[in-house]
Amino acid sequence: MDQIQSMRAFIRVVEAGTFTKAADSLSLPKGTVTKQIQSLESRLRLKLLNRTTRRVTVTTDGAAYYERAARLINDLDDMESSMTNSQAAPQGRLRVDVGSSVARLVIIPALHTFYERFPDIQLHLGVSDRPADLMTENIDCVIRAGELSDQSLVARRIGNVGFATVATPQYLERFGIPRHPSEIEAMHYMVGYFSPRTNRIITQDFLKGSEHIDFIGRNRICVNESNAHIAATLAGLGVAQAVRFLADPHLRNNELIELLPEWERPPLPIYVVYPPNRHLSAKVRAFVDWAAELFSGLPHLQVERPMSDVARADSRASGVLT
Structure with missing residues (x-):
């Protein structure tokens, strides 16, 4: 049985929570999906899923396998998309992590314009002020305010927070x-x-x-x-x-x-950040370009930063997220 198809089936079962929903989303019979998962577990000699009459849960081994399999399939889809037709419309699932206030007041109200351009992208939006690990959490890109702590990531500055x-x-x-x-x-x-x-x-x-x-x-x-x-x-x-x-x-x-409007707190830069291995992804590029355009049209998020004491203020405020 095709290993890639079995991996895709496993990923969908984990995300959907049931074999029935996964089979529906893949347009496959439930029995076929069940056999694919059984084949995968047999090949790996691991139990990936705990099955009950109502729901499927992931084992510890299954969770670890899911993270790596999802990243592999995502990269495979991106590679095939870029190689087969570089002019084709971006498509597929895109995981983006955004700070809570930026999500509520900036990103979500404007998403209709994103879908007008890219109707085939399925956006999974993580909303939280917590720091996110792009690689281990299989996140395609994040939008955050504050100086970067991981210099290995690719970052594009799109605005400032006053x-x-x-x-x-x-x-x-x-x-x-x-x-x-x-x-x-x-x-x-x-x-x-x-x-x-x-x-x-x-x-x-x-x-x-x-x-x-x-x-x-x-x-x-x-x-x-x-x-x-x-x-x-x-x-x-x-x-x-x-x-x-x-x-x-x-x-x-x-x-x-x-209070004290003559006293300013230096603004923080806003970045859209993504791992180096996502650099050529059409769907990541589409979101990054859209976000940059969106922020450029918001004057209150394009405030200039004072030149004096910028580095000192940045080092103190690097934990602030929006």
Whole structure:
């Protein structure tokens, strides 16, 4: 029995959760899919799946085999697609990982334009602020804000994330309006953000000309997800250096007040990142180009970065994700 077809059947069973759904998606009889999986297990001398009357679960060996098989089949499909017809429309499954606020406010609202161009790409969108391992998790590309920690990856800079120092009117009525960053450090609570990658609390950075002030501050709450960060700020739990495109709607309707606008936090670069072995994939290239075009049309994500202290600010803020 064809080994590649057996691998494809196994991948679909894992993803679909049942033999019936997998068979339907492959347009094959259920019995054929069952025989393919049995043949694969016999050849490997491993049990890949635990079968019950209602659902199929993956064994430990099966999970490890799935990760490698999915990557192999994905690369095989990409190779055949590029070799047989380089002008053909990109197609197949594309796994993209995106930060939660960028997914909610930027990527998902614009996806209809992506599908108008590339109707044959099936997008699997992972949404989280946690760091993702592209190779072990079989992810094709990610969009993240912050400096890169893995220099082996291919990265394309598509924008920048700006920040605003904000608090609610109710909080300011209780604690007063700070006139200098030192007053925030001494007399106010911060809504903190800790890196999902390192678990370290990100410092608060204030830059005005050649003057630079940074501190952790007093934190009653720290979160590691951008939407939770703005929610905690709106709950009046403290002052926050919030992602500006998240804060702007609340600034316009006076739910938040901007503080010390003359003091800036240096923006963070936004990258679309992918493994070197995905460089020639038509579907990855299609998504990367679409994302770059999308971000270029959003002025609030194209803010220029201050030239002074950029490297210093980047090193401190590398854990911030959006």
